Amino acid sequence: MKVAFTVNGAPREAEVEPRRTLADMLREECGLTGTHLGCEHGVCGACTVLLDGAPVRACLMFGVQAEGAAIRTVEGLAAPDGTLNALQRAFQAHHGLQCGFCTPGFLMLATWLLERPDKLDEDTMRHVLSSNICRCTGYQGILASVRAAAQELGRWAG
Template sequence: MPDVDIQVRVNGTLRRDTVPPRLTLADYLRERCQLTGTHLGCEHGVCGACTVLLDGQAVRACLVFAVQADGAQVTTIEGIASPDGELSPVQAAFRDHHGLQCGFCTPGFVISVTAFLRDHPDPTDEQIREGLSGNLCRCTGYQGILKAVRAAADGTSAMEETG
């Protein structure tokens, strides 16, 4: 199969590339765009480590071909913070509530939670657990992650809770 021309806006920057039809979006982002925050874990769509926003929807980048992103907007973990480097509310909550340990799964969680909270701004604890069900962590035991999501939803930080 011949290579395909694509045009994708990645973290606000328009990119034009020619890619093999079977190149995954995850590999495109990591290899062509040098955005290595999109992690590859299972490469079967199970672990959630490669989650990115594709036109605002959380998707597993290992299950999407780069050609399927033609004409789309992609946001990776590198595009979540503000341009001046200030952490997003979700990133700050993960930091403040120890929602990470080794950090491998963290980018996928942050992206998933960002999309989840946009769609569910006042979630119940059950909705949070369901919303996180597509992301796996082997280190934290999830309690810090759950606290981080609750804090991001509530607009609180560790400083406000202890102050």
């Protein structure tokens, strides 16, 4: 089936079998391998992308369901010249990653948190980020990174 959508603002078309997941479509058809697959059953959140502004598990959607959708992936966060955005810089400054495999999912989930109308507070941050799993950091660095980015962007309610 033919699917048309946008990824990080650019229009895309892909020819995919109905059974291919959105994650596989992004990775294999679009070459966007920053979206990682950690469990393929919707628990770990490594494959989190933003679809029409909301975080989704790309492993739990079929590619064909993305017809007409606006998708954002980790590849769209940095400037075209590779300059890291505030959230990415905070992850580096606060040791928010080690192996980096879960990182794209956390970055996209945190991006959604930072773009919501309400300012971010500690409880909401922990509650939302608890939907993704990191096996390396013990989360402290991730929470510190998101907190710092929210502060820098004037999005912290504290």
